[in-house]
Amino acid sequence: MTKYIIIMLLLWSNTLFGSDSVSYQRTDSLAIAGDYLAALVAYEQIIYQHDDVLIQAQSLLKKSYAQKAAHHYTDAIKSLFRINILSNWTDSFKYLILYEKALCYYLSHNYSRAKNELSKMKYAFADSTIADKSIFLSILVFNELHEWEQAQSQYAKYMLLNNLNDSFLSKYEELIHKNGFKKRKTAKTLSFIVPGLGQAYSGYAGRGFSSLLLHAGLATYTYISFVQGYPISAFSTGIGYLISVYVGGAKYAQTLANKHNDAIQNEFKDTFKAYILKIENQKKL
Amino acid sequence: MFQLSDNKIVYKSSLRLFCYITCLFCYLFSLSSDLYAQDHQSDLKFISSAADYHEHNCHAHNSKSLIKANSSFLAKINPVGWVLAGTMYLYQNVISPQTISNCPYELSCSNFSKQAISDYGWIKGVLLSADRLNRCNNLNISELPPESFNELGQIVDLPSQYLNK
Amino acid sequence: MTKILLSFVLLIIYQPIKAQSLAEEIGFINHLYETKLYEEGIFFLQSLSKNEQLNQNQKDSIVILIAKNYYQLNTDSAIRYLGLISHSSHPQFNSAYKTKALIELNNNSFQQSLKSLEQINNSDSYCNCLEIFNKYSLSVHDKRSKRNTQSNYRDHLDKCNVFVKNTADLSKSMDELEKLNRKSAMLAGLMSAAVPGLGRVYSGKPKQGLASFSVLAVWGLQSAEAYFKKGYKDPRFIAFGSIFSVFYISNIWGSALSLKIKKQEVYDQIHHHYVASLEQYIVW
Numbered sequence: 001m002t003k004y005i006i007i008m009l010l011l012w013s014n015t016l017f018g019s020d021s022v023s024y025q026r027t028d029s030l031a032i033a034g035d036y037l038a039a040l041v042a043y044e045q046i047i048y049q050h051d052d053v054l055i056q057a058q059s060l061l062k063k064s065y066a067q068k069a070a071h072h073y074t075d076a077i078k079s080l081f082r083i084n085i086l087s088n089w090t091d092s093f094k095y096l097i098l099y100e101k102a103l104c105y106y107l108s109h110n111y112s113r114a115k116n117e118l119s120k121m122k123y124a125f126a127d128s129t130i131a132d133k134s135i136f137l138s139i140l141v142f143n144e145l146h147e148w149e150q151a152q153s154q155y156a157k158y159m160l161l162n163n164l165n166d167s168f169l170s171k172y173e174e175l176i177h178k179n180g181f182k183k184r185k186t187a188k189t190l191s192f193i194v195p196g197l198g199q200a201y202s203g204y205a206g207r208g209f210s211s212l213l214l215h216a217g218l219a220t221y222t223y224i225s226f227v228q229g230y231p232i233s234a235f236s237t238g239i240g241y242l243i244s245v246y247v248g249g250a251k252y253a254q255t256l257a258n259k260h261n262d263a264i265q266n267e268f269k270d271t272f273k274a275y276i277l278k279i280e281n282q283k284k285l
Numbered sequence: 286m287f288q289l290s291d292n293k294i295v296y297k298s299s300l301r302l303f304c305y306i307t308c309l310f311c312y313l314f315s316l317s318s319d320l321y322a323q324d325h326q327s328d329l330k331f332i333s334s335a336a337d338y339h340e341h342n343c344h345a346h347n348s349k350s351l352i353k354a355n356s357s358f359l360a361k362i363n364p365v366g367w368v369l370a371g372t373m374y375l376y377q378n379v380i381s382p383q384t385i386s387n388c389p390y391e392l393s394c395s396n397f398s399k400q401a402i403s404d405y406g407w408i409k410g411v412l413l414s415a416d417r418l419n420r421c422n423n424l425n426i427s428e429l430p431p432e433s434f435n436e437l438g439q440i441v442d443l444p445s446q447y448l449n450k
Numbered sequence: 451m452t453k454i455l456l457s458f459v460l461l462i463i464y465q466p467i468k469a470q471s472l473a474e475e476i477g478f479i480n481h482l483y484e485t486k487l488y489e490e491g492i493f494f495l496q497s498l499s500k501n502e503q504l505n506q507n508q509k510d511s512i513v514i515l516i517a518k519n520y521y522q523l524n525t526d527s528a529i530r531y532l533g534l535i536s537h538s539s540h541p542q543f544n545s546a547y548k549t550k551a552l553i554e555l556n557n558n559s560f561q562q563s564l565k566s567l568e569q570i571n572n573s574d575s576y577c578n579c580l581e582i583f584n585k586y587s588l589s590v591h592d593k594r595s596k597r598n599t600q601s602n603y604r605d606h607l608d609k610c611n612v613f614v615k616n617t618a619d620l621s622k623s624m625d626e627l628e629k630l631n632r633k634s635a636m637l638a639g640l641m642s643a644a645v646p647g648l649g650r651v652y653s654g655k656p657k658q659g660l661a662s663f664s665v666l667a668v669w670g671l672q673s674a675e676a677y678f679k680k681g682y683k684d685p686r687f688i689a690f691g692s693i694f695s696v697f698y699i700s701n702i703w704g705s706a707l708s709l710k711i712k713k714q715e716v717y718d719q720i721h722h723h724y725v726a727s728l729e730q731y732i733v734w
Contacts, residue, residue, distance in 0.1 A: 109335075214383060277332060416703065419658075420661070420704075430719070
């Protein structure tokens with residue numbers, strides 16, 4: 001009987017004191033249960049009650065995890081920025097903070113700031129291999145920013161580290177050289193020569209045809225108005241709208257060229273994202 | 286004597302059971318503070334489910350279909366409704382992108398007219414829309430106070446500012 | 451043996467999260483507010499308010515703190531909470547209702563603001579000035595108010611030492627508002643009926659008037675051209691004439707409405723000045 005009591009006392013002291021001198025039991029269980037505000041308040045109480053900078057940093061980091069889980073990425077970033085990283089902290093802890101900032105910026109679509117946080121990792125650690133765990137995130141960020149050369153070099157590094165066969169290097173080359181892209185200036189010029197041709201060049205033949213019909217309709221109206229002796233009508237409604245549609249159509253051809261190029265890039269991004277997430281998922285297994 | 290020893294046996298075995306349960310409880314509890322250590326798997330789930338980013342623009346309320354799914358049966362079979370909805374759809378999706386105009390408003394003129402007609406009826410709605418078209422030019426924009434602009438630099442101009450609901 | 455077990459059971463069951471008193475938690479509540487964690491502050495205060503051992507004064511203090519946090523997020527909720535303070539908490543009630551009146555004024559709810567001020571005992575110069583500004587705002591928005599009312603309230607506002615001194619721009623805005631109040635929306639409409647766009651110039655929007663005139667001129671000329679060419683049965687005349695009529699009628703109505711819009715724009719500048727002066731007196 002005595003041995004059971006001793007075992008229970010030992011286990012209970014572990015739960016009471018934890019690995020540091022703060023117990024996150026209650027706070028973590030609230031966060032896991034989805035009691036979002038209660039968990040945030042509980043973390044904030046720990047921050048308030050302890051002067052130790054490391055405990056405050058740990059609590060803020062855990063708080064940011066809870067905010068991220070609730071998809072409040074901007075709030076998570078605010079919590080992370082309350083942490084003043086000290087030079088005497090371990091590299092692994094510093095990495096957690098920088099990685100989390102980059103991830104939350106990525107999830108809130110603030111890709112340039114995510115890139116900034118990831119770039120800090122080059123200089124933040126004594127052991128540079130610590131940052132290798134976040135290469136997949138940096139590739140995704142460069143993809144979103146359309147910085148294909150940087151993304152390609154990071155991908156090459158990622159392939160080496162994970163012993164992967166090349167699946168995407170050639171695709172990156174195509175994107176860097178803009179193979180299959182439509183030129184905005186060409187689309188605009190073509191639309192000025194023949195209304196609707198720029199839209200068709202951009203891959204939107206239907207839009208090109210509708211533009212041509214619109215021009216034809218307005219030109220016909222203008223001509224008939226002039227012939228039938230309605231010059232005011234011909235100038236104001238006919239020529240006025242014709243100019244608007246002519247110049248607007250050329251601008252629209254540029255927009256469609258951009259849209260076509262974005263579609264190619266987005267398709268690549270989605271395919272690549274699915275691929276890299278699959279690799280990362282398999283790592284744990 | 287026999288009864289006393291029975292009670293003692295029952296007492297000892299129930300105490301043992303209680304201690305087993307408490308050990309298990311304490312063991313599980315001691316694990317929970319590590320359970321919420323950040324999980325790479327959950328991060329990957331967040332990344333895969335991250336929504337596409339859409340820029341806010343004045344065409345956000347453009348008609349995406351001819352007839353709204355939640356409109357009444359009469360609205361769905363009304364031919365006049367089809368013609369008007371079709372005209373609006375054609376204008377917003379085919380004609381408007383091809384014109385030179387650059388919308389300065391938070392709510393575009395066509396969407397303003399849709400909202401005005403639905404809030405105030407046909408007569409007031411059409412008149413308010415025509416008034417809005419009168420105001421949709423650079424001369425008017427230069428006369429607006431700074432408070433009329435939102436954080437994206439678009440003019441906030443809603444039908445409710447002109448008429449009470 | 452039994453004693454050891456019993457004491458151990460107590461250790462397991464008793465969680466050291468005993469209910470803290472309000473005084474002990476004030477430090478943490480202030481920390482949440484200063485760190486701008488308003489939602490968390492509201493949640494924490496709401497959980498504290500569920501403690502049945504609190505007296506009325508303590509409950510009212512919690513309600514005021516919740517309103518203080520809500521003021522940064524959603525002023526309607528701040529007003530709602532401030533309205534829950536009981537009359538018996540005398541000093542807290544007065545300051546809470548003064549703040550409530552100011553927030554209601556800021557939200558352009560002038561009548562509610564005046565009602566909140568009526569409930570305050572021992573009104574001071576702050577309350578008097580707030581009341582005058584509310585009445586001034588009501589007179590600006592009331593079509594039926596007499597001509598002298600607005601200038602009378604303006605004189606009283608000038609004497610209020612609670613407000614920051616009138617700047618030249620503010621005096622100019624108030625003069626403009628008085629002039630606009632003397633104008634008639636019906637006259638603006640009639641002027642636009644006679645000469646399209648003239649009503650808008652009268653309302654204080656000359657560029658809009660010029661733009662309206664140009665638009666109507668274009669449609670009008672086209673309709674006239676069609677009419678003189680083939681008469682009223684010409685489809686062109688019917689089409690352009692209808693468009694011209696719609697724009698013409700909408701311009702008349704729009705000119706009358708533009709006076710209302712212009713008054714609101716000028717009033718908003720005055721409103722921002724006075725409310726900013728009063729906000730520095732908010733005590734939570």
